[in-house]
Amino acid sequence: MAAEIRLEKVRKTFGKVVAVKDMDLLVEPGEFLVLLGPSGCGKTTTLRCIAGLERVDHGRVYIGGRDVTELPPSKRGIAMVFQSYAVFPHMTVAQNIGFGLRMRRAPKNEIKKAVQEVARLLQIDELLDRYPSQLSGGQRQRVAVARALVMRPEVLLMDEPLSNLDALLRLQMRAELKKLHREVGTTTVYVTHDQIEALSLGDRIAVMREGEIMQLDAPNEVYDMPANVFVGGFIGTPPMNFLRAEVRKEDGGVYLAVGDFSVEVHKEWQEKLEGMVGKKVVLGIRAENIEVRPTPEGGALPARVVVSEPLGAQQLLTVQVGKDVLKVATSTELSATPGQTIGLVLTKAKIRLFDEESGEALKFD
Numbered sequence: 001m002a003a004e005i006r007l008e009k010v011r012k013t014f015g016k017v018v019a020v021k022d023m024d025l026l027v028e029p030g031e032f033l034v035l036l037g038p039s040g041c042g043k044t045t046t047l048r049c050i051a052g053l054e055r056v057d058h059g060r061v062y063i064g065g066r067d068v069t070e071l072p073p074s075k076r077g078i079a080m081v082f083q084s085y086a087v088f089p090h091m092t093v094a095q096n097i098g099f100g101l102r103m104r105r106a107p108k109n110e111i112k113k114a115v116q117e118v119a120r121l122l123q124i125d126e127l128l129d130r131y132p133s134q135l136s137g138g139q140r141q142r143v144a145v146a147r148a149l150v151m152r153p154e155v156l157l158m159d160e161p162l163s164n165l166d167a168l169l170r171l172q173m174r175a176e177l178k179k180l181h182r183e184v185g186t187t188t189v190y191v192t193h194d195q196i197e198a199l200s201l202g203d204r205i206a207v208m209r210e211g212e213i214m215q216l217d218a219p220n221e222v223y224d225m226p227a228n229v230f231v232g233g234f235i236g237t238p239p240m241n242f243l244r245a246e247v248r249k250e251d252g253g254v255y256l257a258v259g260d261f262s263v264e265v266h267k268e269w270q271e272k273l274e275g276m277v278g279k280k281v282v283l284g285i286r287a288e289n290i291e292v293r294p295t296p297e298g299g300a301l302p303a304r305v306v307v308s309e310p311l312g313a314q315q316l317l318t319v320q321v322g323k324d325v326l327k328v329a330t331s332t333e334l335s336a337t338p339g340q341t342i343g344l345v346l347t348k349a350k351i352r353l354f355d356e357e358s359g360e361a362l363k364f365d
């Protein structure tokens with residue numbers, strides 16, 4: 001069973017802090033939605049408003065079409081997994097998983113069956129008689145997820161569930177959560193500040209900043225077409241590069257001036273940029289859409305090497321173009337010493353433009 005979640009103008013303040021700012025959000029039944037954003041942007045508070053652990057100042061919360069705004073967590077059909085996946089140390093794995101069902105006074109044989117089923121799903125059925133102290137971090141995490149799933153919630157809410165695990169386990173658990181979601185299909189809202197985790201897990205990602213959703217789209221959309229400079233700069237390793245530029249026109253052609261250098265633009269943009277001649281813009285481009293050449297000859301944008309970092313398969317260069325600092329990736333073969341001037345070729349189709357003042361993406365369609 002999977003329910004739709006709908007927030008209507010939900011607002012939550014703590015004194016002067018507006019943690020959630022009149023948020024509208026629709027999570028489709030069965031969807032895996034990720035709330036992503038920097039520390040303090042209101043992710044946990046949003047999740048707690050859905051769960052009923054916070055009383056909203058105003059606005060409504062609907063789960064499965066039902067207005068649950070005034071209902072306690074136990075009446076909302078939700079289950080939660082927290083960052084500090086507190087399992088009870090004095091109970092076995094089986095007792096931990098069955099805890100919620102016992103509270104509900106479910107019959108013993110039913111509990112046993114449900115616990116075994118969900119334990120099998122999470123591949124911890126061999127561990128049912130152990131105590132939490134006899135488990136690895138990843139296994140304990142799975143117990144916490146099992147304990148939530150056994151309740152057969154219509155909605156599963158997870159707040160940074162993997163952040164206490166080491167890097168390798170995180171990777172492994174991430175893939176397992178994805179597989180698990182495919183199998184159970186529960187509507188899931190997943191909070192993280194890790195953009196890679198968000199890109200990997202989400203059907204859609206809501207990128208938050210200061211209590212507001214900046215962009216809500218599929219991972220590739222958020223990555224490729226950021227709604228503003230904040231989103232482009234938050235998502236991606238390295239983040240999107242930004243260059244200050246000005247729209248200019250010469251000999252009938254429109255181009256972008258970056259210092260003394262002209263960057264050609266896509267044919268389709270020529271006409272649309274006509275009306276913006278003289279306007280300052282921010283040009284955004286991702287590292288993988290910049291070709292690095294040993295010298296600026298042949299019409300490449302000149303850039304001064306600041307730092308070179310060999311990262312195994314690739315070399316990451318920090319370069320300076322005018323006053324702007326960019327991160328570009330190139331093969332380890334290219335020798336780039338600090339102070340040297342190299343050349344950058346930007347893939348025209350991958351250039352994104354933003355309003356210089358508001359930082360919002362300029363849309364041409």
Ligand SMILES: Nc1ncnc2c1ncn2[C@@H]1O[C@H](COP(=O)(O)OP(=O)(O)OP(=O)(O)O)[C@@H](O)[C@H]1O
Nearest residue numbers: 014017018019038039040041042043044045046193
């Ligand atoms: N109980 C509270 N009392 C007062 N302020 C709070 C409370 N809970 C959260 N806040 C504030 O509300 C804002 C949003 O907090 P929230 O915990 O939702 O952020 P977050 O996005 O989950 O951050 P993190 O990634 O660090 O967990 C922050 O400014 C925080 O200080």
Ligand SMILES: [Mg+2]
Nearest residue numbers: 043044045159
């Ligand atoms: Mg949080």
